[in-house]
Amino acid sequence: MSEPIVIARDLVKTYENGRTRALDGVSLEISQGEFVAICGPSGSGKSTLLNLIGALDKPDSGELWVAGEDLTQGRGDFADFRARKVGFIFQLHNLIPSLTALENVLIPTLGTSPPAPPRRGTSGPHPALEGTPLPSSQTGEGLGVRAYLPLREAGKRVRSDAQARARELLERVGLGDKAHRRPPELSGGERQRVAVARALVNDPQIVLADEPTGSLDSKNERQVLDLLRELQAERGVTLILVTHDPRVAQRADRVLEIFDGRIVAGAYLLNGS
Amino acid sequence: MSFISLILKNLWRQKIRSVLAIAGISLGIATIIALGSIANGMERNLIATLRSGKADFSIGQAHAPMIVLSSVPEARLYEIARWPEVKQAVGALVTFASFPGNPYFLTIGIEPEAFELGGVTLLEGRAFSKYANDEVLLGKIAANTLQVKPGDTVEIDLKRFRVVGIYETGNLLEDGGALLPLRTLQSLKNRPSELTVILVRVHEGVSVEEVMAQVEREYQGSLITLRSAEEFNKNYQSLSLVRAGSWLISLLALVIGGIGVMNTMIMSVFERTREIGILRAVGWRRTRVLQLILGEALSLGMIAAFVGTIMGWGVARLVTLLPQVRGLISPAYAPELFVHALLIALGVGLLGGLYPAYRASQISPQEALRYE
Ligand SMILES: Nc1ncnc2c1ncn2[C@@H]1O[C@H](COP(=O)(O)OP(=O)(O)OP(=O)(O)O)[C@@H](O)[C@H]1O
Numbered sequence: 004m005s006e007p008i009v010i011a012r013d014l015v016k017t018y019e020n021g022r023t024r025a026l027d028g029v030s031l032e033i034s035q036g037e038f039v040a041i042c043g044p045s046g047s048g049k050s051t052l053l054n055l056i057g058a059l060d061k062p063d064s065g066e067l068w069v070a071g072e073d074l075t076q077g078r079g080d081f082a083d084f085r086a087r088k089v090g091f092i093f094q095l096h097n098l099i100p101s102l103t104a105l106e107n108v109l110i111p112t113l114g115t116s117p118p119a120p121p122r123r124g125t126s127g128p129h130p131a132l133e134g135t136p137l138p139s140s141q142t143g144e145g146l147g148v149r150a151y152l153p154l155r156e157a158g159k160r161v162r163s164d165a166q167a168r169a170r171e172l173l174e175r176v177g178l179g180d181k182a183h184r185r186p187p188e189l190s191g192g193e194r195q196r197v198a199v200a201r202a203l204v205n206d207p208q209i210v211l212a213d214e215p216t217g218s219l220d221s222k223n224e225r226q227v228l229d230l231l232r233e234l235q236a237e238r239g240v241t242l243i244l245v246t247h248d249p250r251v252a253q254r255a256d257r258v259l260e261i262f263d264g265r266i267v268a269g270a271y272l273l274n275g276s
Numbered sequence: 277m278s279f280i281s282l283i284l285k286n287l288w289r290q291k292i293r294s295v296l297a298i299a300g301i302s303l304g305i306a307t308i309i310a311l312g313s314i315a316n317g318m319e320r321n322l323i324a325t326l327r328s329g330k331a332d333f334s335i336g337q338a339h340a341p342m343i344v345l346s347s348v349p350e351a352r353l354y355e356i357a358r359w360p361e362v363k364q365a366v367g368a369l370v371t372f373a374s375f376p377g378n379p380y381f382l383t384i385g386i387e388p389e390a391f392e393l394g395g396v397t398l399l400e401g402r403a404f405s406k407y408a409n410d411e412v413l414l415g416k417i418a419a420n421t422l423q424v425k426p427g428d429t430v431e432i433d434l435k436r437f438r439v440v441g442i443y444e445t446g447n448l449l450e451d452g453g454a455l456l457p458l459r460t461l462q463s464l465k466n467r468p469s470e471l472t473v474i475l476v477r478v479h480e481g482v483s484v485e486e487v488m489a490q491v492e493r494e495y496q497g498s499l500i501t502l503r504s505a506e507e508f509n510k511n512y513q514s515l516s517l518v519r520a521g522s523w524l525i526s527l528l529a530l531v532i533g534g535i536g537v538m539n540t541m542i543m544s545v546f547e548r549t550r551e552i553g554i555l556r557a558v559g560w561r562r563t564r565v566l567q568l569i570l571g572e573a574l575s576l577g578m579i580a581a582f583v584g585t586i587m588g589w590g591v592a593r594l595v596t597l598l599p600q601v602r603g604l605i606s607p608a609y610a611p612e613l614f615v616h617a618l619l620i621a622l623g624v625g626l627l628g629g630l631y632p633a634y635r636a637s638q639i640s641p642q643e644a645l646r647y648e
């Protein structure tokens with residue numbers, strides 16, 4: 004298997020001034036491209052763990068590296084990390100009801116200006132700038148205004164880029180013909196598929212799903228799980244899915260069991276298995 | 277979809293709330309535009325009063341809040357008239373009098389010899405005689421509105437006058453008013469030996485500037501000289517009561533509008549706590565959330581500026597159609613007035629949006645997502 008994309012050592016997270024110990028020394032590793040289910044009873048700390056991996060919250064102590072970034076360090080709140088590296092899928096109420104499916108999928112691309120972060124693996128120029136070599140006389144190179152003209156152009160390009168990506172993803176999740184419907188006009192399963200498309204629009208390395216099928220009937224549950232599985236394989240993303248349903252957990256490569264804030268099984272991939 | 281269209285969609289989503297907030301701010305803006313343009317128009321007319329004739333310059337009271345409130349002792353007229361450089365100097369008393377259907381009727385007390393210097397042209401009838409205490413000349417517009425001809429009688433400040441002629445000066449306000457013999461108006465208003473302005477014409481070859489400077493030196497602190505409408509503006513504008521009132525209304529609009537926007541935006545942020553949490557979860561920075569909410573508040577202000585300007589313009593137009601003020605008011609839409617209104621609207625948006633936007637930016641995604 005490839006490099007670990009998540010490395011946690013002795014993670015502790017408490018709430019209410021230490022009275023609630025949500026995570027009590029969690030250590031684990033997750034490899035790139037893996038599909039891991041986090042399983043456990045209610046209140047065991049599943050969501051807390053997922054939120055730490057997704058940088059929605061900071062651990063009290065311990066070490067946490069995700070996609071090459073140390074999430075225990077730095078002053079920032081990791082908004083850019085979330086925009087670039089992770090995609091979230093939640094159980095409920097997670098779409099903006101007044102926006103169409105397509106607009107909802109586009110929301111993560113509006114978080115920065117110019118919109119949309121670079122694609123994975125490109126550390127060079129912004130992808131939108133590729134193929135726009137402007138003559139230096141036009142860019143004003145050497146006058147300190149070099150970035151200005153391309154950035155404005157890039158804004159527009161990135162926007163139409165994002166639009167295309169969002170449409171493609173909606174097609175992929177089988178909602179190409181419902182792109183202009185609003186969430187109240189979609190079924191629960193369809194809404195969750197819009198959320199899947201939204202999680203993938205910025206091309207993340209990791210998708211974090213907190214009970215994504217918790218409010219669906221079994222038919223829709225199967226459909227959404229099939230879709231997640233397929234997309235995970237197609238795109239090579241790491242999928243970490245929280246559930247308390249053993250049937251859902253069965254679909255994963257590995258099941259990580261958590262109880263009272265401690266991992267009781269599946270923390271590490273056994274060599275050769 | 278762009279960021280701007282997301283902002284507008286968010287406002288559209290809460291139509292009633294947005295419309296109410298916009299209506300509130302627009303009313304303030306409309307008041308500022310309507311009052312401001314009417315005040316500007318009145319002032320412009322007052323300023324131009326008695327400036328269309330052949331006088332080289334005029335003299336008024338220093339520090340008077342408005343030209344009609346200027347008071348100059350008549351003795352000054354006789355002193356200045358004796359200066360060798362001065363060819364002719366005449367005085368006029370400018371006041372408002374009550375007239376059937378119009379409590380603010382412009383009346384000017386002036387001697388017939390001063391007509392030329394004041395730019396008065398007789399259209400019909402004859403001039404009044406210097407000491408006639410029952411003769412009046414009506415302006416063209418006033419005569420037209422009241423359907424009065426020479427030979428008819430009118431009532432000014434409850435006293436009957438015989439209309440002996442119709443005149444024109446080309447100034448809207450003056451042509452909507454009346455001329456009376458100076459002495460008659462002074463006694464009618466109980467202001468003996470008092471003038472509002474002195475009009476001066478100098479001998480040929482004499483420098484107007486030098487004579488003006490001499491007046492200012494001689495009567496330093498009590499009299500000022502004025503040559504153009506702009507100078508009147510400079511001297512009377514900042515002290516004008518109407519303007520002070522307009523500033524007060526602007527301030528009120530700012531505070532009331534700001535509170536309205538703040539209330540609207542705080543409610544809207546509170547209701548969208550979970551949604552904002554999701555924005556943060558999918559990678560929006562705090563500053564981006566701040567921009568979103570502030571953008572919504574500023575958009576409310578901008579839309580209100582637009583709506584309020586049109587409303588204010590309409591109201592000012594309607595006011596000019598009222599029979600009581602016809603001829604007295606012609607609104608003047610100075611560009612500064614619109615800039616002023618736009619700044620107030622943006623100020624309202626900023627004032628009302630800043631705190632809710634800050635609150636929104638501080639929402640923790642982890643907690644917001646637990647919130648049902
Ligand atoms: N923001 C918070 N403030 C206070 N306590 C919290 C907070 N978040 C989580 N907790 C507490 O931490 C513990 C673990 O919560 P967590 O949400 O991770 O459980 P979970 O395994 O996801 O449960 P469920 O299956 O019910 O979603 C619980 O006791 C919970 O009440």
Ligand SMILES: [Mg+2]
Nearest residue numbers: 049050051213
């Ligand atoms: Mg949970």
